[in-house]
Amino acid sequence: MELVASAVRRVAAELRVGALHRMLGATGKTNVQGERVQRLDRYANAAFLESLAEGGLVAQVVSEEMDVPAQLAAHGQWTLLFDPLDGSSNLDSGAAVGSIFAVRGPQAAALGPGRDQRIAGYALYGPATLLVLASPGEGARLFALDPSTGEFVVVHERLRMPATGPVVAANAAHAATWSAADRAFMGRALSAPASTLRYSGALVADFHRILLEGGVYMYPGDDAHAEGKLRLLYEAAPLALVAEEAGGAAKAGDQAVMAIVPTSVHQRVPLVVGSRDVVAGYPG
Ligand code: AHM
């Protein structure tokens, strides 16, 4: 986790410099901004790779930004799976982005179910840099980066996701091409008392709000993404572990996300994650 924390510190620092550059270069249009986003995606991936290469602990990494897994230390004990910069289309708008990661055992375990994850979590780069870590049976913990010391300090020892809650996060513009069951589920969620729609375009940011306030995030299959958009190994499964450890739940169709055995490293799944009682009402 020290290696992951070091990558998160580097990404957080670079995001702040990146924002400054964009402001200075405000006359540049799509090209400049597009290149900048790509550079930050690449930067974040390199920051994770370089940090994880230290100390010879990590055998293999799987990244959203790399077509195939990379081999690091020959005798390393761990596989790290990550989305180095989730929601990067938010960057040009100055909105929140995150990193998502999971730790598994050596090589073979990378293609096991989410239950093989030893630790999973995410960083949220917003007004503060937050870090959430969960491991099986040990709950989920929230840290915040203290910029004056560079240390992560504990904010919550044991996060609990409310069993139900008001937040509904989904790209409702795609609802017309969802299944009737998905549309009906969202309709029920939206008509629950006090429900409110909150969708940021960054899974980490939407998930974090739901972790604290309760509710549901969904990205089901649609016309453009038959299997859903989110990747099992470094988006859905890590957040499923955090959700379960905080008392929530995650489904892909009628299966628990944590039970799905992947067939490929970049496999996508239709994700429904959030409060236990809300996700229980998902028909699958
Ligand atoms: P990314 O990993 O390429 O950033 O894609 C994942 C992101 C999620 O963070 C977010 O919830 C979703 O894609 C938004 O997709 P859309 O713009 O289709 O609503």
Ligand code: MG
């Ligand atoms: Mg992502």
